[in-house]
Amino acid sequence: MPTTLDREISAARATKTPLNRSQITGFWGAWAGWTLDGMDSFxxxxxLAPALTELLPRSGYAATPANVGLAGSILFALFLVGWGLSFIWGPLADRFGRTKVLAATIFTFAIFTGLAATAHTVWELGIYRFFAGVGIGGEWALAGTYVAEAWPEDxxxxxxxxxxxxxxxxxxxAAVLNYTIGAAFGWRAMFLVGLFPVVVSIxxxxxxxxxxxxxxAEAVHPHVKHESSxxxxxxxQYRKRTIVAAVLLTVAIIGLWAGAVYEPSAVIQLATKAGMxxxxxxxxxxxxxxxxxxxxxxxxxxxPPMAEKIGRRKTLAVYFAGMAASIALAFGWAFYLPNGLVPFIALxxxxxxxxxxxxxxxxxxxEQFETRVRATAFAFCTSIGRFFGAIVNFGIGAMVxxxxxxxxxxxxTAVAFLIGLAVIPLAPETKGQELPN
Incomplete structure (x- = not known):
């Protein structure tokens, strides 16, 4: 039978530290930036298809399905290269603070997404998407770093x-906007909507x-902070965990982006085959x-509850195994069924x-890096995979x-997750550890 002390401990555990106004505002600012980031990416x-169908002839190329697919892969690879270069935001955030640089990343991807609506050639669209990628890639690292540092440990x-x-x-x-605004006003209107994050950055x-x-950290170690993060x-101290984290993120990026980016095209093909x-x-x-x-x-x-219960490494292993199976089944099996639309969407x-x-x-x-280098490590590890993702995307385009x-x-691309499963044991397990200072 639980004692009074047991009940008090349980009550203390159940009571979370309340968030102050700044923490709440900061979270919603980071969340909104991340939401609009995802919208912009997708x-x-x-x-892709309507934009390139219009722009390829203006650029001197026939808008054949093969050319649309190849140009789409090249432009997406340029976007990923820009995203890869976004690691530059990390050292800036470690030097000048999280919030200013977070606002700058949101502003960057919003402006260049809006400019994409003015593109007259494939090459102009490619340039705008490259710089939008630089901004988008930085937003994840800065938003994640901000929330980790600003919110209470519990x-x-x-x-x-x-x-x-x-x-x-x-x-x-993005799907809702495409269903409504995109269907009614076309692809340029979709890019113009991407200007909205400017408000969030302000x-x-x-x-x-x-x-x-x-x-x-700035007050205690100013001489250390100004060194190269x-x-x-x-x-x-950090070399192994930096490399392992970068590899694991590369695996996640290759697998998910391949599936997510080509998903609309796959559904359109299956829907057309079904008579739509x-x-x-x-x-x-x-x-x-x-x-x-x-x-x-x-x-x-x-x-997060799973990671708290079974640990970070086991949780990632479960998710990687699930990704390998679902990508292989969706694109390698359901996509080729005579009536594959419903099983494909279910998968x-x-x-x-x-x-x-x-x-x-x-x-x-x-949890793996101290404050003075946290944003740099986050930005580097989340960005480096985009370079490899760009290379893989070229390969996918060529294979298609x-x-x-x-x-x-x-x-x-499901193979990438099998490689990730082999690398996970090399990463540190940080379950139960507080965020290092």
Whole structure:
């Protein structure tokens, strides 16, 4: 029978530290930026076909399905390279603070997304998407670092899950906008909507207070902070965990992005095969994207409690195994069924759930690095995978072109998660540890 002391301890554990106004405002600013970040990222996938169909002839190329696929892969690879270069925001945030640099990342991706609506050639669109990628990549690292440092210790793990839902809420928002604004006004209107995050960046800059952890680190170790934080994450203390985290994130990026980016095209092909016309197929792609997003949001929310119960490494292993199976089944099996639309979309929901593995990195990465290098480490590890993702995307585009099919090349990316499963044991287990100062 529980004693009075036992009941008091249980009550204390059940009572979470209340959030102050700055922490709440900061979270919603970071979440909104992450949501609009996800919306911006997925707008391109949804408007890829109509945008390139219009721009390729203006650029001197025929708008054949093969050319649309190849140009789409090249432009997405440029976007990923820009995203990879976003590691520059990390050292800036370690030097000048989290909130100012977070606002700058949001402002950057919003402006260049809006400019994409003015593109007259494929090359102009490629340039705008490259610079939008630089901004988008930095937002994840800075938002994750901010929430980890600003929220109380007993709330920050779940905060990471809440934060990550924003990105996939952005996917859902992009699908809704494509179903309504995109269907009515075309692809340029979709890019113009991407200007809205400018407002969020202004709010973040004016209303959100800098984290206490960064301010204390700045006050206590000014001489250390002004050293190269990029160099510090490769010293003897951090080298192994930096490399392992970068590899694991590379695996996650290759697998999820391959599936997510080509998902609308796959659904359109399956819907057309099922007898739908062009408009109906486009709407079906929006519905499928919405379901994928809902599945991922659920996966993000389920992850932190699992990570607290069984540990970070085992949780990531479960999610990676789920991603490998769902990608292989969706693109390697359901895509080729005579009536594959329904089973494909059902598997997309499963794929979406396990795609919530990204929430673990928002929780886990800040636990592996001290404050003076945290943003740099987060930005580097989340960015480096984009370079490899760009290379893989070129390979996928070439395979699609040569094999004349979309399914098998995407299904092959499931192998990346098997590699990830072999690397996970090399990462540190930080379950039960507080965020290091």
């Amino acid at each position: 707008i391109y996938a949804l408007v 709330r920050r793990k779940m905060g990471a899950g809440y934060l990550q839902t924003g990105y996939y809420a952005g996917f859902f928002l 709010v973040v800059l004016l209303r959100v207070k800098e984290t206490d952890k960064w301010q204390r 990029l160099k510090a994450i490769f010293n003897a 016309d062009k408009a109906e197929a486009a709407r079906m792609a929006s519905i499928a994207t919405g379901l994928l997003s809902i599945g991922t949001i659920v996966g993000c929310l389920a992850l 997309l929901v499963v794929l979406g759930f396990f795609g919530g593995n990204f929430a673990l990195f928002s929780l886990w990465l800040p 072109l040569n094999m004349k099919t979309l399914g098998v090349p995407i299904a092959i």
